[in-house]
Amino acid sequence: MTDWTGVRDRVLALAAVPGSGKVFGAGAHRFELDAPLNATEVADLEVWLDVDLPEDYRSFLLHVGAGGAGPAYGVLPVRRGGSAGWRWVGELIEEAEPGMFAEPFPGGADPEATVAILAERPLQDDFDDLADLDAAFEAWEERLGEVQYDPRRTAGALCLCDEGCGMVVWLVVTGPERGRMWRDDRGSGTDLHPMRETDGSPSDFASWYLGWLAAAETACDLDR
Numbered sequence: 001m002t003d004w005t006g007v008r009d010r011v012l013a014l015a016a017v018p019g020s021g022k023v024f025g026a027g028a029h030r031f032e033l034d035a036p037l038n039a040t041e042v043a044d045l046e047v048w049l050d051v052d053l054p055e056d057y058r059s060f061l062l063h064v065g066a067g068g069a070g071p072a073y074g075v076l077p078v079r080r081g082g083s084a085g086w087r088w089v090g091e092l093i094e095e096a097e098p099g100m101f102a103e104p105f106p107g108g109a110d111p112e113a114t115v116a117i118l119a120e121r122p123l124q125d126d127f128d129d130l131a132d133l134d135a136a137f138e139a140w141e142e143r144l145g146e147v148q149y150d151p152r153r154t155a156g157a158l159c160l161c162d163e164g165c166g167m168v169v170w171l172v173v174t175g176p177e178r179g180r181m182w183r184d185d186r187g188s189g190t191d192l193h194p195m196r197e198t199d200g201s202p203s204d205f206a207s208w209y210l211g212w213l214a215a216a217e218t219a220c221d222l223d224r
Contacts, residue, residue, distance in 0.1 A: 104175030
């Protein structure tokens, strides 16, 4: 079980530390946190998702906050959206249907689909007219995007953080990678990949968040 004792107070205290604005992303989240969810709300969220949340993220929602200050531009807050269920506010990725969270996270690219679409890349030598080449290339890029951004590639994962420049971070909630964090830099040509700690071990939500907090305190000359 993750011990979140004192973490909320530590995060909120950073807002009053001179120079804390130099921490990357602080200008966006300002070291503010949403109120924690209660047990009934977390249970309702899990029913809506049709999955049990990883323990460390679940207990974070209960004892630290529903979102706010955190790595990069913060942890996307999860809030009830009335009859629409729940949503992560500020999510950059197209919202998934609730049933997709219960599907096993596939992880990584689909090699066969990627190789097939890359093999279809239009070549200049095949076109006499540059306008025809441009049209063919535009159509090919659209098909490539459909493969790369197929929502099934992130089934079983929650988009929790915007790192800027098109990079986002996912928490896997279903499948063999359950509980682990994955970085998504597809917008810059790097595929989904698992995040690692400095010792090479997989990052989970707690290590990701607490690592950020420790680094932020160090940057603000706070010894712990």
